[in-house]
Amino acid sequence: MVGGARNSARELAKEFTFSSGRALFLAFSTLLIVVLAAAPAPAAGGAPLPQNQPVAPVTDFTQRCLTCHSQPYLGQVEVDGRAKSLFVDPTAYKDSVHGLLPCNACHTGFTPDPHQMVSNAEFFAQTAGEACRNCHDDQFEMYKQSYHGTLSRSGSAESEKAPLCVDCHGSHAIQKVNTLAYRQGIQDVCGRCHGGREATYLDTYHGKAVTLGRQAAATCVDCHGSHSILPVANPQSTLSQANILGTCRRCHPEASKGFTTFLVHITPTSPKAPLVVFLVAMFYLVLIIAVFSFGGVHTLLYIYRGLKDGLYFRKGGH
């Protein structure tokens, strides 16, 4: 539903029609075109821009949308009870992989003049998923086949909970995915909905090493896939009986079938863990508590007696 932003929107729109505003805006955007025209073109790689898409003069268009949307006081819209900020951080946008795209590359049909108000769930669902399809068809097709993708289109009560492209990538500050920073963030991306799995993963070497900055250790998606995630029971899954060995072997070339039975998602201190693991974990829990308590008490009493009898600073030894 639409929040309190509408009134201010109307006012803003009116303001925008004032000639002084326009003159200022034109001057500003011209300046920007000049500056940005001199900027280097985006590096090659990733999905190429489709040829047939009408691409508006990049910076001018973007800047016009940002005249309003870079204002923090623009407020929020409410979509299905969730507040979404209308603010788009211009620097973050410029620094994102899509920084040179005009806003309507994703927001098709939007024009900078006071635009239609379409704050409804469909609009958002459509932008969050389909908008990316134009340029990232490969990922979209894979995603469509995945468990998340199927779930999101299933129309069931659960479908709301399935992640769309934006849930994993964000919208206006999308970054390259092959960086350490992005890899370190993956656990939290998935952890938003799979918190328990994140916690157990973080107890393994992979999770610890990634957290502390080792790019080569496995993240969730190195094992599960990113756009092709399927339940492990599905034979197509990267972790199915047939595929798991190949998945581990990408980084552990010496891996054997037995290696793949290492358990990634267990809590050793839970009775649901395999019995040996549980017993060993319990043994240590008791041992550590016992040794530390006894050692602590012994130490404190020793110090107490030493101080009481003045043994610590006695001249000439004991």
Add this chain to the structure above:
Amino acid sequence: MTMGTDAKEGVRLVYRRFSTFHRFNHYLAMLSFFGLVLTGIPLKFKESYFSKLLIDGLGGVEAAGFIHRTMAVINILYFVLETGYMVYYVAARKGPIFGDDSIVPGKKDWQDMKGMFRWFFGRGPKPALNRFTYWEKFDYWALFAGTILIGGSGLMMWFPEATARLLPGVALNVALVVHSNEAFLATGVIFIFVHFFSAHGRPESFPADEVIFSGYIPVEHYIHERPLEYENRLKNGTLDQVVTPAPPAPRRRLFRWITGLVTLFAFLAATYTLLLIVWPLVS
């Protein structure tokens, strides 16, 4: 205080407690243990700000892993030497295996412990302790057993693919639980509760006991600290085996420096480890 008395140039006779071999082995154990704790514990407490700081300072997880493995090799070396010595000691009957002068725990240790608690509460005199006190024996055997467990599980984690060829995959889960917990236990025992206190915190050793570095203590201390061994040796006439003239002054100064530096480092390492562990709990 050991250091204080030692500083007096008047010391002439010393009691030789540790041989060159034992001191050498302690250097190996100490160096490798510091290295292993500083490169291993941050992984366990990965969410701590201080872990990140340390790992980044060392040059990243891979560099820390390399140091961890290098130190592990030294740690295993010390263990092999110590075990070899133990076998030699028993086979060649170098000394008593049981009894007052031995490192093997006995009934007297239990009585000593009860005696110490009576003393703590002011209910009796401080017991005449053995050549090796019960906490020293605990320290020694805990580290000995711990090294087997931590080294074994560590090797499994170092070579997970090879391990999984011999054992089921769940063995790697067990190895992780053992390694992680044993490391935590050992760090607590060494850095905080037992060893650190024994070497630096007791009235008898405060602020640092240099015997493990120099090998000797002044005889007056010896008579006071190990009365039972002294009496035994006096009785069976073996006292002159262990009592020798003190080494020359420059050598004594060198050991004082070493002890001072190690104490400083140990104190910093212990503080750092504590910070690392406590940080996630308070932040």
